[in-house]
Amino acid sequence: SLIFIPRELDANEPRVAASPDTVKRLTGLGFDVIVETGAGTRSRIPDEDFAKAGATIGKAADVAKADVVLKVRRPTDAELKGYKSGAAVIAIMDPYGNDAAVAALAKAGVTAFSMEFMPRITRAQSMDVLSSQANLAGYQAVIDGASEYDRALPMMMTAAGTVPAAKVFIMGVGVAGLQAIATARRLGAVVTATDVRPAAKEQVASLGAKFLAVEDDEFKAAETAGGYAKEMSKEYQAKQAALTAEHIAKQDIVITTALIPGRPAPKLVSAVMVASMKPGSVIVDLAVERGGNVEGAVPGQVVTTANNVKIVGHLNVPGRVAASASLLYAKNLFTFVETLVDKTTKALAINRDDELVKATMLTDGGKVVHPAFAKAAE
Ligand code: NAD
Numbered sequence: 001s002l003i004f005i006p007r008e009l010d011a012n013e014p015r016v017a018a019s020p021d022t023v024k025r026l027t028g029l030g031f032d033v034i035v036e037t038g039a040g041t042r043s044r045i046p047d048e049d050f051a052k053a054g055a056t057i058g059k060a061a062d063v064a065k066a067d068v069v070l071k072v073r074r075p076t077d078a079e080l081k082g083y084k085s086g087a088a089v090i091a092i093m094d095p096y097g098n099d100a101a102v103a104a105l106a107k108a109g110v111t112a113f114s115m116e117f118m119p120r121i122t123r124a125q126s127m128d129v130l131s132s133q134a135n136l137a138g139y140q141a142v143i144d145g146a147s148e149y150d151r152a153l154p155m156m157m158t159a160a161g162t163v164p165a166a167k168v169f170i171m172g173v174g175v176a177g178l179q180a181i182a183t184a185r186r187l188g189a190v191v192t193a194t195d196v197r198p199a200a201k202e203q204v205a206s207l208g209a210k211f212l213a214v215e216d217d218e219f220k221a222a223e224t225a226g227g228y229a230k231e232m233s234k235e236y237q238a239k240q241a242a243l244t245a246e247h248i249a250k251q252d253i254v255i256t257t258a259l260i261p262g263r264p265a266p267k268l269v270s271a272v273m274v275a276s277m278k279p280g281s282v283i284v285d286l287a288v289e290r291g292g293n294v295e296g297a298v299p300g301q302v303v304t305t306a307n308n309v310k311i312v313g314h315l316n317v318p319g320r321v322a323a324s325a326s327l328l329y330a331k332n333l334f335t336f337v338e339t340l341v342d343k344t345t346k347a348l349a350i351n352r353d354d355e356l357v358k359a360t361m362l363t364d365g366g367k368v369v370h371p372a373f374a375k376a377a378e
Contacts, residue, residue: 001348003031003337004058004066007039010073012300012315014042014322017070017091019330020053026334027054030346034058034066043326067348068340070333074112077104085109088340088350090333092116092129093362096262099376106363106377111350113360114370115332120227124356127336131175132328133318137286138179138257140320142168145253145284146187148302148310153253154188165190169251170209171244171268171293172258173200176286180255181207192247195258196222196229196236212247214239231260244268249276256293257286262372264291271295279308288313336360 003026005018016039018026023033035050037057047057063069063082071091075083083089086109093114095102105112115129125131145168146153155165168184170177170193177193181204184191191209193200198220204211213219218236222229232240248254248269254277258266265287274283274296285297296303297313304310318325339356342349351357352364362370368377 001031001067002065003033003068003070004063005033005035005039005055005070006060006063006079007036007041008072009076009079012319013073014316014319015072015326015329016040016043016045017072017326017330017333018050018055019045019327020049021327022330022334023050023053023055026337029338029341031068032056034062036060036062040326042322044323045326068337069110070330070337072329074098074101074105077101080104080108080110083108083110086111088113088348090115090336095362095370095373099373102362102368102373103377106366106368109366111364112362113336113357114362115336115360117360117362117370118336119355119359121355127332127356129329129332132332133325134175134257135179136321136325136328137317138176138255139183140317141176141255141257141284141286142180142183142187142253144312144314144317144320145255145282148282148284148312149253150280151252153184166252167192167250168253168255169193169247171195171254171256172287173204174257174259176257177255178203178207180257181209184253184255185209189253192251194240194244196232196240199223199227212243214243226261228261229258231263231266237266240268241270241273245270245273245276248273249278251277252281254281254283254294255286256283258293259287259290265293267293267295269294274305274309274311275307277307277309282310282312284312284314286317289315 033055035055069089074093088111090113118124153166156163166189168189168191170180173195193204194213201211285294287293288297288299297311300315
């Protein structure tokens with residue numbers, strides 16, 4: 001079978017869905033691999049490195065021959081025109097709120113897999129693109145926050161005087177938030193963090209940060225069986241806002257990462273809270289592409305407010321550490337592809353009863369098959 005790795009066309013997508021390491025492993029599985037010329041350029045992987053690993057360097061039109069296409073972003077309608085019907089396409093499909101795009105995948109006849117639906121079970125841990133990318137985003141958010149902040153983060157006692165440690169507040173401590181805590185601590189900041197899931201409390205403490213949350217009965221039940229947060233009630237949100245308001249006014253850098261699967265991001269920082277912060281403070285909104293946690297955050301911009309607080313709303317934050325992000329993403333995809341191959345015949349053999357396939361398969365045989373989207377497509 002033939003695997004094709006295209007160059008991502010989105011101007012804001014520097015990542016690539018393969019690395020020299022995964023190309024080598026894919027050829028080891030029995031695949032022929034074609035990498036589109038320039039696919040790795042923005043992740044610092046030159047064509048030669050892919051070629052040395054066993055890939056043929058090709059052009060965009062080679063996708064027509066591919067049985068499997070590995071991508072970062074969902075293919076556009078224009079891209080889909082070149083795909084072979086029946087090809088497996090593996091990417092971050094971002095299907096929520098994109099019914100037309102999902103229908104287009106079905107219409108193209110491709111078997112589309114949405115990597116972000118990979119179940120968070122032990123067997124699939126190495127295929128978890130949300131974790132691999134969120135971890136880097138959490139790291140990069142601190143780097144971005146620190147670089148917009150006009151002061152040093154660690155306490156520095158020098159002959160010329162003392163620089164106080166920066167106070168950093170992390171809102172939402174899933175994968176990104178935990179890495180943000182660890183990164184801010186390494187830089188010497190005094191770190192506090194909040195979440196609505198009780199499990200977060202111990203994790204925050206184990207990283208040496210202080211946990212702050214409204215710990216009522218609703219909080220005790222806020223975690224779903226899947227480990228995600230529920231959308232909280234109006235009452236809870238009001239209590240949370242009161243607690244946050246007091247704390248935020250004293251912070252130097254705030255990093256927000258709060259998400260709810262399939263829902264808009266919860267609004268955690270109001271304009272009034274932003275206005276209460278000291279001049280020179282920085283807020284980094286990692287949820288900006290999903291509606292934002294911070295009032296006044298603008299996707300793709302660094303906004304400076306009237307009271308001189310910067311609100312950072314960079315797009316595609318994992319893409320800001322593209323070379324690292326691509327290596328991990330490529331490995332996530334490789335591990336999944338490995339499960340789609342028959343070990344003896346070395347042929348592609350998608351087992352539609354496998355729970356990983358069931359959870360991630362979005363379209364198949366001309367239809368939208370994922371239970372969360374099949375209804376909308378009827
Ligand atoms: P996420 O990206 O969906 O959300 C980020 C964080 O925002 C979460 O911790 C969530 O609780 C929090 N949040 C949501 N609403 C909030 C609100 N109103 N106020 C404050 N915080 C709010 O989360 P994630 O990083 O994908 O992690 C979700 C869970 O999955 C965590 O428990 C994590 O440890 C777990 N996880 C498990 C595995 C695995 O078992 N393989 C892998 C990765 C993550």
